[in-house]
Amino acid sequence: MLLREVTIKNVRSYNDDAEAVVEFPEGVVLFEGDVGSGKSTILYAVEFALFGTAEVKGSFLLSDRKQSGHVRLKFSENGKELEVGRGLVRRKDSVAQERCYIVEDGKRTEMSPADLKERVIGLLKFNEPSNPRAESLVYRFAVFTPQEQMKEIIQKDSEDRLRVLRRVLGISEYQLAAENSDTVEQRIKRDAYGLKRASEDLEEKEALASALSSDIAQFGKRLPILEEKRSAAEAELAELESQSKDLVSKREAVSNVASKVPTLERSVKMLTTAAKDALDKADRLEARLKDQYVPFIEEFEKRKTPSERSAGALDEELAGERREHEEKTATLRVLQNQSEGTEELLREGKCPRCGREIDHAEFGDRAAHLASEIEKTRAEVLLSKDKCSALESLRRQMAAYEKDREKHATYSKERANIKLDISESRAQVWAYQAELTKSTRDLEAARKEEERLKGLAQEIAELERDLGTSRRMRDEASLDLQRALAQRDAKKESLENLASELMKKRSMRAEAQRLGGYQSWLSGFFRPAVEQIEQQTFMQMNARFNHHFQRLFSSMVDDIDLGVRVNENFSPVLERQGFEQEYESLSGGERTSVALAYRLALNAIVQETGASGTGELVILDEPTEGFSKEQIHKMRDILAELRSKQVVIVSHETELEAMAQHVFRVQKVSGTSRVLAA
Amino acid sequence: MHKFAHMSDIHIGAFRQPELRALVLQAFDLAIDKCIDAGVDFVVIAGDTFDSNIPDLSSVKHAAAKIRQAKDQGIAFYVVYGSHDFSPNYSSIVDVLESAGLLTKLERVTRREDGKLDLAFTVDASGAKLCGISGKKLGLDRLDYELLDKERLESEGGFKIFVFHGALEEYKPRDLSMMEAMSVSQLPEGFNYYAGGHIHQRSVNSLKGRRNLAYPGPLFGTDFRDLESIAKGNESGFYMVDFDTDVRRVEFVGVTPCGIAELEFSAQGKSASQTYAALQEIARKATVEDQVVLLKVHGELSQGRTSDIDFGAIRRQVLAKRPLSLLLSYSQLTSREQSAAEGAKPLSPSLTEKETFEQRIATVTSPEPRLQGARGVQLSLSLLKALKDERRENELKPDYQSRIEKTGVDILGLEKTS
Known part of the structure; x- marks a missing residue:
């Protein structure tokens, strides 16, 4: 990268609302001016234009009391002329970036601040991820390092420094490659593992295929035997079937007879039972008639009625007699009450109500009369009671007689029916006996026939048994054969399927082995080689760095007892007569020398590696701080040694003017910076 | 009979570590105390009294107080610049202390018109006559010797001491073979005693008419190599010289401000983890309280990296034994990977x-x-x-x-x- 021109407006002390244009010729360019004159602002403006506000805050850059400002930077990279621009605008509580653009090949493209930074890093081949919030470490280390930050870098934690240097020097890409090699190897390992898993039953399947082949071979021997067995069974069956045809007709006759005998037997048995039942029934009916109906009927018919009167008339007479009895009984009670009253008065001698003395004579008569009446009435009551009893007895006799008369009528009717039933049963018995006689006769005839056909039936039965056995044997033989064929076919099919599966699995196994070979190649050859390359390159860079670092330092510092070097981690080691020295124990000039030598050694090594697009340009910010006059004069040789096309120096040391090809004076007038060509 | 002490390479202000810097001062105190006790007439310091021409002032303050204590006992201090505390424009701390009357610089040189250098004697109260040439960086003092009018110095009578700060080709230790040095013959002849400095290894020799060519070495370690040397049994200190008209006795007086323990481990053929375990064991067993500890690890690891060894943890483990100071050296420890990558071609x-x-x-x-x-x-x-x-x-x-x-x-x- 080579700087061409920067245009600054309202950035820090360039604050007069006008654009300050600063040109950057090639060669050693010195911006000289007093402390605070605005020299470093030019460098900040350049960094802002390239990378935005990651390192330097917008609020730091934008001039006080200005609402907006901007920077445009023209530069070239690898022969290509480029221009970038960024704006700053003050908001309520902050300063934000705006209006970013880049001009490439004459074409202007508006971009977001982050996109512009990414594009610039890409163009400069800085080999670092673009993080909009992070400074460009490559630029910070290899192009422009503010002097105070250089000392920070020297004293930075070695891990941090190493990480940045590895990136700047392009070493980290080997570590990345090694890690990515692991990623690829893991992928291959996964694939190989998948194939191995899928083919891990290969041996088992091969054993299975072998067993199937052997089984199929066995079927080759067994099937003809089974076929022969089935043929023999079929022949035997055919012979038996032929025999059986002759016996079919005979078997039908046997069958008819055989079926007739049991029917007849059942018929005879049934008829015998029916005849007996009918006879029993007739006997039971006759016994019942004799025991139950005939005696009652005959006895009743001998009886006379207890009264000639009707039952109604008897009931009426009984009712009248009962009324009379009740009346007499009531009269007796009245008389008994009157008699008791009279007896009371006689005993008391006076009326209990009026107290008047009674007439004993009168009342004596009265009592005697009443006693007579009571006696008479009592006799009448007893008489009427007897009458009622007599009538009631007669009435009961009449009721019993009536009931027996009804029973008699029923029995008479039943007797007639039973007599009819007996007649019917007797007739049935006769009929059954006739039929039984006939059936018995038929049965005997049938049995005789059956006996006659018995030998034939046995023959038929035997033949049928033989036929059944023969058929079973034939069926079994067929089944065995079919089963064997099915088994053989199934095994053949399995073997065919297995063969294709085996082919796939063998192929998988082979591929897994091949992948394993690649995996081993990556882990056993490639990765160690990359690590070796990394280590070798790193140590070569370390040695080259040391070479430059020591050379540059010794050209700045006369003290031969004081030496510098970097260890393998690029940590500076300061030694006096071989003994370690603390950085803090150095003088200001020595510290600056260490920092500058480190910085320029880094630049030299970056140039050698071409790791980043940074070799053409070096920016040095107050590189001689703390230097003696002698040391400042030595800068001439150091600058002459730098192979960068453009060296931009910012310094307040006027002695450096003689060493620069182009000198610009930076002055601050009334608080505003101006850049003037000297 | 008189007595003087010959010291050199004290390097006050040496070491960045405060505890080691304090030990340098302690050694100086011990040496001066011994001089006071012995009743020396004067002390000669043959260069590099201080570690730099402007050392840290707290050390200077301490040293000045000690010198003042000796001065109060009537002991004079004669010095030349060493390569460390030399100042071409006479603005070294040595000059400051001389101005304060604590030290006397012996390099009293005047350049004659013929270009030769006249070196004047300084005469001590004891009658001893002293002169000397300062040590300068990059061997610039060699020119001084070439221009020095030796004959004049040699013709001077009395008990004479020549003080110099530089290596002599004839007595240069093997391990300093690359060091700038002059020949003994460049020193003026006939002095009773040659008080040398700069070489951190004691010796007394005589050669080519120059007797008692003495290097006492440092008073204490001024750098790590010195500390290693002391740890190996080479006592540091100064010479005490009895004289009247000539040197009667040269006695080495040891100065031991503290013990120095050297713990050394060769990791050759061992793995980083084995080395780490061995160092932990060494640290566990070490009895180093109130001593300066030099822990040196060297060799090529058969496996692992040097950065796999947690030297910070080892350091903490040793420091738990309360040494005065711990100096750790593993600059000679390498890993096989590092060795393999040594001299690697440009990267590809x-x-x-x-x-x-x-x-x-x-x-x-x-x-x-x-x-x-x-x-x-x-x-x-x-x-x-x-x-x-x-x-x-x-x-x-x-x-x-x-x-x-x-x-x-x-x-x-x-x-x-x-």
């Missing part, structure tokens, strides 16, 4: 990649032809290039991994399988 990562793959491809045992030989190297280079590809902006990690996996298997020709 792509060449390193190709060469490394070519070297290692022979180890590949795979039967796959494309993984072997030149094809294997080519495949490796293609794969390496692809696998260096970083995650893109806004690319999710799983997507990046999938992309890398696919690129990898594609390049390896395994895409059909995978």
Whole structure:
């Protein structure tokens, strides 16, 4: 990268609302001016234009009391002329970036601040991820390092420094490659593992295929035997079937007879039972008639009625007699009450109500009369009671007689029916006996026939048994054969399927082995080689760095007892007569020398590696701080040694003017910076 | 009988470490105390009284007070500049102290019209006559000797002491073979005593008519090499000289402000972890309280890097034993990787990649032809290039991994399988 021109407006002390244009010729360019004159602002403006506000805050850059400002930077990279621009605008509580653009090949493209930074890093081949919030470490280390930050870098934690240097020097890409090699190897390992898993039953399947082949071979021997067995069974069956045809007709006759005998037997048995039942029934009916109906009927018919009167008339007479009895009984009670009253008065001698003395004579008569009446009435009551009893007895006799008369009528009717039933049963018995006689006769005839056909039936039965056995044997033989064929076919099919599966699995196994070979190649050859390359390159860079670092330092510092070097981690080691020295124990000039030598050694090594697009340009910010006059004069040789096309120096040391090809004076007038060509 | 002390290379103000700087002053105090006790008539300091022409003033203040104490006892101090405290325009701290009446500079030179230098004697109260030439940087004092009118000096009678600050070719220690030096013959002859400075190794010699050519060496260490020398048993100190009309006795007086322990470990053939463990063990066992400790580690590590050794932890472990100071040296410690990379050619990562793959491809045992030989190297280079590809902006990690996996298997020709 080579700087061409920067245009600054309202950035820090360039604050007069006008654009300050600063040109950057090639060669050693010195911006000289007093402390605070605005020299470093030019460098900040350049960094802002390239990378935005990651390192330097917008609020730091934008001039006080200005609402907006901007920077445009023209530069070239690898022969290509480029221009970038960024704006700053003050908001309520902050300063934000705006209006970013880049001009490439004459074409202007508006971009977001982050996109512009990414594009610039890409163009400069800085080999670092673009993080909009992070400074460009490559630029910070290899192009422009503010002097105070250089000392920070020297004293930075070695891990941090190493990480940045590895990136700047392009070493980290080997570590990345090694890690990515692991990623690829893991992928291959996964694939190989998948194939191995899928083919891990290969041996088992091969054993299975072998067993199937052997089984199929066995079927080759067994099937003809089974076929022969089935043929023999079929022949035997055919012979038996032929025999059986002759016996079919005979078997039908046997069958008819055989079926007739049991029917007849059942018929005879049934008829015998029916005849007996009918006879029993007739006997039971006759016994019942004799025991139950005939005696009652005959006895009743001998009886006379207890009264000639009707039952109604008897009931009426009984009712009248009962009324009379009740009346007499009531009269007796009245008389008994009157008699008791009279007896009371006689005993008391006076009326209990009026107290008047009674007439004993009168009342004596009265009592005697009443006693007579009571006696008479009592006799009448007893008489009427007897009458009622007599009538009631007669009435009961009449009721019993009536009931027996009804029973008699029923029995008479039943007797007639039973007599009819007996007649019917007797007739049935006769009929059954006739039929039984006939059936018995038929049965005997049938049995005789059956006996006659018995030998034939046995023959038929035997033949049928033989036929059944023969058929079973034939069926079994067929089944065995079919089963064997099915088994053989199934095994053949399995073997065919297995063969294709085996082919796939063998192929998988082979591929897994091949992948394993690649995996081993990556882990056993490639990765160690990359690590070796990394280590070798790193140590070569370390040695080259040391070479430059020591050379540059010794050209700045006369003290031969004081030496510098970097260890393998690029940590500076300061030694006096071989003994370690603390950085803090150095003088200001020595510290600056260490920092500058480190910085320029880094630049030299970056140039050698071409790791980043940074070799053409070096920016040095107050590189001689703390230097003696002698040391400042030595800068001439150091600058002459730098192979960068453009060296931009910012310094307040006027002695450096003689060493620069182009000198610009930076002055601050009334608080505003101006850049003037000297 | 008189007595004087001959010191040199005191280097007051030397060392950046305050504790070592204090030890230098302590050594000076001890030496002066010994002089007072011994009742010397005067003290000769043959250059490099101070470590620089303008050292830190607190050290100067301390030293001046001590000199004043001796002066009050009637002891005079005669000095020449050394290469460290020399000032071409006489603005060294030596000049300041001379102005204050604490020191007397012996280089009293006048340039004659014929270009020769006349060197005047300074006569001490004891009657001893002293003169001397200062040491200067870059051997500029050699011209002084060439121009010096030696005959005049040699013709002077009495007990004479010549004070100088420089190496002599004839007595230059082997390890200082590259040092600028003059020949003994450049010194004037016939002096009773030649008080030398600059060489940090004591010796008393006689050569070519010059007797008692003495270098006492530093009073204490002025740099790490001196401290190592003391640790190895070379006592530092000064000479005490008895004289009347001639030197009667030259006695070396040791000055030991503290013990110096040297702990040394050779890591040759050992791994970084073994070395670290060994250093921890050394630190654990060390009994170094109130001593200056020099811990030196050297050799080439068989495995690991020098940066794998946590010297900070070792330092803390030793400091826990409360030494006066700890000086750590591992500049001679290297790793095999560093040694292999020494003198590396200008960098060419792509060449390193190709060469490394070519070297290692022979180890590949795979039967796959494309993984072997030149094809294997080519495949490796293609794969390496692809696998260096970083995650893109806004690319999710799983997507990046999938992309890398696919690129990898594609390049390896395994895409059909995978």
